[in-house]
Amino acid sequence: MGRLGSGVAFLLANILMTFYINRSAFVILPFWEIAGAIALLMMIPKSGIRFLRRFVDYGRARADEQQYYGKRVQELTAGRLDEFAGVFHHLSKVFGRISEQNSAKGREELSRIFDQVADHVCRGCPLYRSCWERDFYNTYSNLVDLVAVCEEKGSVGESDFPPAMLRKCLNSGELTEELNVVYHAYRSNLNWQQRIFDCRRLVAEQLDGVSQVVKQLAAELDMDVRFRNNIEEALRLELDKSGIYAKEVLVLEKSGGATEISIVKPACQGGRECRRHVEGIVSRVMGKPMSCLSPECIRAGKEDCTLNLVETRRFEVVTGIARKPRQDILTSGDSYSFAPVKDGKYLLALSDGMGSGARAAEESSAVVSLLENFLEAGFDQNITVKTINSILMLRSQEEMFATADVCIMDLVGGTADFIKIGGVPSFLRRGNKVEIIRQDALPIGILEEVQLENISAPIQDEDRIVMVTDGILDAFAVMGDGERALADFIATLNTINPQEIADSVMEEALLQKDGVAKDDMTVLVGRIWTPC
Structure with a gap:
């Protein structure tokens, strides 16, 4: 009726109550008070009416409360999944940093080759101080060149020595043998370190991938689902009129507009009451064809039956x-x-x-x-x-x-x-x-x-x-x-x-x-x- 109709109805009700109860000219409520209340009601904006309705409409209050708690559960669950995703992402970064540090250590191993060769071969040589103190840079550069030959050929021989180094070195044969042994040990160690690095890098990538998967699942979980309390009450009423007692009725409206209805009722013991009566009642209330998700009766012989109804497929x-x-x-x-x-x-x-x-x-x-x-x-x-x-x-x-x-x-x-x-x-x-x-x-x-x-x-x-x-x-x-x-x-x-x-x-x-x-x-x- 609207606000004006409600005000007029209240005024007429006051007149009738005055006539039938008092049977005198004395009114229960003065007309000027009723007129003032109607005027005040007409002045309240619609937003104010909606706000006041929250305090007097129990059904709406309950629906809002359900909506609030349902949304809170979704937010909390999505938030926890986001936290898990953050943990996996942090673990990925930690493994990545460890791998980078180990890779840098692998490169430092090269300098130890020269120390080991100098200690085993050159330490007792009469020219040790000449090569490793007065002429250090030339000696070091020559060894770097020999290591490069090892990397290219797999081993080094005396013919690969620079001419000046070959003329000066008193232990070229022993130096060649030691250099090959030490270099092969270095390569073997470096290969194992690279495998460990690759494994750790793979773990880091997998942890980061798990983080992304969890984030995507959290985003999908945080969807808009609404409980339609008014439809639930309408369904309860219509089912009751048809002699069907519904213990629970839940109506969910998803973000895409799809509606899903769940009804818990006493089992009909295979009488297919769901097909013969419930589908038609639900379709009439919803204003569109609805059908049971499962075509077969799967609750026969049990005390209660849970019906899940969705929109009927056109194709x-x-x-x-x-x-x-x-x-x-x-x-x-x-x-x-x-x-x-x-x-x-x-x-x-x-x-x-x-x-x-x-x-x-x-x-x-x-x-x-x-x-x-x-x-x-x-x-x-x-x-x-x-x-x-x-x-x-x-x-x-x-x-x-x-x-x-x-x-x-x-x-x-x-x-x-x-x-x-x-x-x-x-x-x-x-x-x-x-x-x-x-x-x-x-x-x-x-x-x-x-x-x-x-x-x-x-x-x-x-x-x-x-x-x-x-x-x-x-x-x-x-x-x-x-x-x-x-x-x-x-x-x-x-x-x-x-x-x-x-x-x-x-x-x-x-x-x-x-x-x-x-x-x-x-x-x-x-x-x-x-x-x-």
């Missing part, structure tokens, strides 16, 4: 896969995944490890499994890819990398995001037309920072997404432009079955290569359809 996906390892190799270096992930999204992923065989399969499998785990946990797709890149950088000093070709479909919103890091183009067939989706980027695990640029496209009923590895594209390149040739071939296929599409593309690729797979080949196809 569903069915997939097909075709693979062929390189000739004479039993294990394909390509890995793939297709799976539903959090918030009504669906993942299609391909990864091609460097080379072929078991080692390539290990790298590509790591990329795919990490993608699944991070996205299923609800992490942002960009942070997921950056974190996986950091993890791969930590795994080994050797040059190991893998491509990441990812398509994440939002089956609620009706969009598809393509992320390509070293992956070859993908193909979107709609009707009789085929769109080529490409993006140039280095494979994952090469650079410390990966530059991501998502390619977004709307999806429709009966769209087909075809993703391939470079072995397939190389086979079609025999006909000229491999991308265009593959797109034209996909356009000629008269089937909507994703497995038949994958098999047809694989057969045509092998036909172009005379039946011989010269590289690992993988085709992943996803068909999008609208449920009835």
